Amino acid sequence: MSLQLLCRFEAGNAASWQSAYDEKSEERGNAGLSQLQIWTGADTGSAIWVLFAVNDRGKAQKWLDGPARLSDGQIAEAHFLKTA
Numbered sequence: 001m002s003l004q005l006l007c008r009f010e011a012g013n014a015a016s017w018q019s020a021y022d023e024k025s026e027e028r029g030n031a032g033l034s035q036l037q038i039w040t041g042a043d044t045g046s047a048i049w050v051l052f053a054v055n056d057r058g059k060a061q062k063w064l065d066g067p068a069r070l071s072d073g074q075i076a077e078a079h080f081l082k083t084a
Contacts, residue, residue, distance in 0.1 A: 036053055
């Protein structure tokens, strides 16, 4: 069974969000997260979804509670998912 994390960010500007997101790659790695996919909303560029593979749920939760917050964009939703 694999565990994944789906996060929806609300970003005012997708380009500056990407820059802030990229700067946090080491923190995500330390939290046991590996990026699998990024999507933007088809109708609005302000919603960005990111899917991660999760190695350690506890570390991932700590990341959600702190460093996941980016300077340009907050997590609006986060869901841990497992394959069925």
